[in-house]
Amino acid sequence: xxxxxxxxxxxIACNWCSYAAVDxxxxxxxxxxxxxxxxxxxxxxxxxxxxxxxxxxxxxxGVIVAGCRLGDCHYIEGNYKTxxxxxxxxxxxxQLGVEPERFRLEWISAADAKKYVEVANDMVEKLxxxxxxxxxxxxxxxxxxxxKHIE
Amino acid sequence: xxxxxxxxGVYVCHCGTNIAGTVDVEExxxxxxxxxxxxxxxxxxxxxxxxxxxxxxxDIKKYxxxxxxxxxxxxxxxxxxxxxxxxxxxxxxxxxEMANIREHCSWAHPDRRKATEKAxxxxxxxxxxxxxxxxxxxxxxxxxxKALVIGGGVAGLRxxxxxxxxxxxxxxxxxxxxxGGHTARIPFIRYLGVRGDExxxxxxxxxxxxxxxxxxxxxxxxxxxxxxxxxxxxIRVRPKYVDSKCNLCGECVKxxxxxxxxxxxxxxGTRKAIYLPYQTAYPQIYVIDxxxxxxCGECVKxxxxxxxxxxxxxxxxxxxVGTVILATGYDPYEPEKGELGYGLSxxxxxxxxxxxxxxxxxxxxxxxxxxxTEPRVIVFISCVGSMGTSxxxxxxxxxxxxxxxxxxxLKIRDQLPGSYIYVIHKDIRTYGYDEELxxxxxxxxxxxxxxxxxxxxxxxxxxxxxxVKDITIGEYISVPADLxxxxxxxxQGKYLREVLNVVRVSCGDEGFVKEAHVKLRPVxxxxxxxxxxxxxxxxxxxxxxxxxxxxxAARAATVLSKDHVFAEPIIAKVDEDLCSGCLVCxxxxxxxxxxxxxxxxxxxAFVNPVLCMGCGTCAAACPSGxxxxxxxxxxxxxxxxxxxxx
Numbered sequence: 001x002x003x004x005x006x007x008x009x010x011x012i013a014c015n016w017c018s019y020a021a022v023d024x025x026x027x028x029x030x031x032x033x034x035x036x037x038x039x040x041x042x043x044x045x046x047x048x049x050x051x052x053x054x055x056x057x058x059x060x061x062g063v064i065v066a067g068c069r070l071g072d073c074h075y076i077e078g079n080y081k082t083x084x085x086x087x088x089x090x091x092x093x094x095q096l097g098v099e100p101e102r103f104r105l106e107w108i109s110a111a112d113a114k115k116y117v118e119v120a121n122d123m124v125e126k127l128x129x130x131x132x133x134x135x136x137x138x139x140x141x142x143x144x145x146x147x148k149h150i151e
Numbered sequence: 152x153x154x155x156x157x158x159x160g161v162y163v164c165h166c167g168t169n170i171a172g173t174v175d176v177e178e179x180x181x182x183x184x185x186x187x188x189x190x191x192x193x194x195x196x197x198x199x200x201x202x203x204x205x206x207x208x209x210d211i212k213k214y215x216x217x218x219x220x221x222x223x224x225x226x227x228x229x230x231x232x233x234x235x236x237x238x239x240x241x242x243x244x245x246x247x248e249m250a251n252i253r254e255h256c257s258w259a260h261p262d263r264r265k266a267t268e269k270a271x272x273x274x275x276x277x278x279x280x281x282x283x284x285x286x287x288x289x290x291x292x293x294x295x296x297k298a299l300v301i302g303g304g305v306a307g308l309r310x311x312x313x314x315x316x317x318x319x320x321x322x323x324x325x326x327x328x329x330x331g332g333h334t335a336r337i338p339f340i341r342y343l344g345v346r347g348d349e350x351x352x353x354x355x356x357x358x359x360x361x362x363x364x365x366x367x368x369x370x371x372x373x374x375x376x377x378x379x380x381x382x383x384x385x386i387r388v389r390p391k392y393v394d395s396k397c398n399l400c401g402e403c404v405k406x407x408x409x410x411x412x413x414x415x416x417x418x419x420g421t422r423k424a425i426y427l428p429y430q431t432a433y434p435q436i437y438v439i440d441x442x443x444x445x446x447c448g449e450c451v452k453x454x455x456x457x458x459x460x461x462x463x464x465x466x467x468x469x470x471x472v473g474t475v476i477l478a479t480g481y482d483p484y485e486p487e488k489g490e491l492g493y494g495l496s497x498x499x500x501x502x503x504x505x506x507x508x509x510x511x512x513x514x515x516x517x518x519x520x521x522x523x524t525e526p527r528v529i530v531f532i533s534c535v536g537s538m539g540t541s542x543x544x545x546x547x548x549x550x551x552x553x554x555x556x557x558x559x560x561l562k563i564r565d566q567l568p569g570s571y572i573y574v575i576h577k578d579i580r581t582y583g584y585d586e587e588l589x590x591x592x593x594x595x596x597x598x599x600x601x602x603x604x605x606x607x608x609x610x611x612x613x614x615x616x617x618x619v620k621d622i623t624i625g626e627y628i629s630v631p632a633d634l635x636x637x638x639x640x641x642x643q644g645k646y647l648r649e650v651l652n653v654v655r656v657s658c659g660d661e662g663f664v665k666e667a668h669v670k671l672r673p674v675x676x677x678x679x680x681x682x683x684x685x686x687x688x689x690x691x692x693x694x695x696x697x698x699x700x701x702x703x704a705a706r707a708a709t710v711l712s713k714d715h716v717f718a719e720p721i722i723a724k725v726d727e728d729l730c731s732g733c734l735v736c737x738x739x740x741x742x743x744x745x746x747x748x749x750x751x752x753x754x755x756a757f758v759n760p761v762l763c764m765g766c767g768t769c770a771a772a773c774p775s776g777x778x779x780x781x782x783x784x785x786x787x788x789x790x791x792x793x794x795x796x797x
Contacts (some may be wrong), residue, residue: 001684010795016657016677023225034265037272039791040226041783042721045739046767054789057797074655074678075766076741085771110677111659113403148774 002118004148007061009036014044016074018066018108025113031123032117045078049089053144062102062127095134101126157188158283160216164198164223166253173257175267182271188279190214198231203425208240216283222250227498243286250277279794280599283787290760294709295473299384304332305693306685308354309700311520318685320710321362324386324469328369329353330433332480338510340693348431353432375653379680380716382472392439403450411443416505420514423449474707478684479650481641484536491637492608498615500637500765509562526633530617531556533576537640540605545661548688549640553580556638557588564595572597572631575606575619590766605677608635641690659710663689674703682706721782722763729777730755735767736778
């Protein structure tokens, strides 16, 4: 019997809200899908679009970038910058043939453990339907080089 | 550090059974020891314990480790603990990194195999980052030995008093024209045996006699920058239009044509546009409410001391402080119009209003009358706005309402011995010594009816009927009431939303500010140097708020008593050779921390280390990679990402 396909998801979370929400989900013993690996940065504003591409190159089936709710950013407005950057990135991913379900930008407050669990479950469910990412790494690597010049 | 062989120690914590009960720690350790550059990997029952830390310290010496990774709980709990341990062993504390295998793994995934695999992945990723870590020097900040207290209620006053007594300069900023907050409107505080305004007056009296306190009323904090040790704050003082020449004669009130609902009496009774908040208000000066004043000038004409100036402008003051205490309190839950008959009849009031009506120094001198008649049947409905009784209600218990309700009910029983008093409740939570009130109420024929579904208050003309399903008999009963008291709880302070734009603290779902850690750092906000006092963190009694205020002051003093504090060096830094001077970063910075400087005839970016708060937004935008956030450098975060799948 073949094992069920388990997507691998990378989440880059800001220290103050979304990372804390995942902590709270754990502290509250909420069950969340095991598919998600989290990298902590201080602010979602630190997330360079290259990081998301790099994750796809390195085997991620999906990527979540998460920050504080708009207006609640610990660094005043870092998440607005994330919003702008990720909007551009989404278009880029589309053109590359990465299904839109594979990348999500989410605003999760420190208190909203429930939202984290919902987002995580929803993404796992969608990625299970989609299956593994099917584009060549070389293509993406080339793209990363291009992005470097654009920014 | 370059060229030196990287030697990593990995320590996997069992956290008793919290981690080891789900994650196969032995297997994780075996796996970690196979990772490149890992010299030693161990597991231990409690890494944060003294022997656990000792293990790390000894290994650093024994194995000549130059990187340490601890896989345990969230870094928000013990990052600092382990950084200190590493530092004590002579290693730079920033050559340490944490993998969160408890909150993010063992507590979230009951499946042992999957949790173990995830723990391995998380550790591999963190080890990859650890390889790229660099030693960092903490930023030394001179401490401004002054404190700012935002909010002049009982918690803020207490915090200000304790800090002022300790010799620190304190700035106290109160939004309203008077100090005291809601506490000043409480007729009687059990256990303390005093009136709320008497308690406030006694604190204010001592406070104003001190040379090292500056009080701003009718003022708010409009901007704040910097961090622990050195916050730069701008205060806006709104005009009161009346100055200290005011002799409290009250002539102005007689001629003022504007009459509005009196918020200091929770809407029981009215006040004029020019008014004294209440008899014992501090400062003892009349004030004009600019929202309702028509500028008719009648008050100016009659003022015998020429104390009124309708053209007074707001003014700004800039201060610098080392710590900030946030004590903006709560506001009573305000029922919506029509919610349980509220706003539809004068016979439906809130508990806060009832307390004012029962205050012998209140608008009715403590005599309970509805219109001109004595109410005969009085119905209390508890948990209005609390305990999730309605969609708008908070899910929490407001702590104080049950006791306050029963105190009021007993007072009514004394005043109106022939009355019928019903308490329709979801639950009675007279915690601690207040349990006595419940027994007294039972003895004195106050009738308790328990509900599960919220009662219905039917208002038809002058008649009010309360219909409730009594769960002990399982049947609906109907009470014709002369007075319905909605026992409203505490909700987020209205001013807090404004403050949140200035003071970077975060709120929980219920609208109260979250502590950095409920048990380990109960009066600290998540941001260093900001402390929390009173019901800004959730419903509290007066006594609890006083204790909380003292606790916050003690925490603030731990910073103010030092000459320097050290801030985390996870700030942005420019590689001067790489920077092309495009200055994309300058526009990114929310703190104006990036300026330019000239080096070898070139214009390049320069980060002010004191102003930079370490968000890393500039680093993400830099096209050349010259701008890097220390501790979250490109090479560090990318290494972590690259280790994601392999």
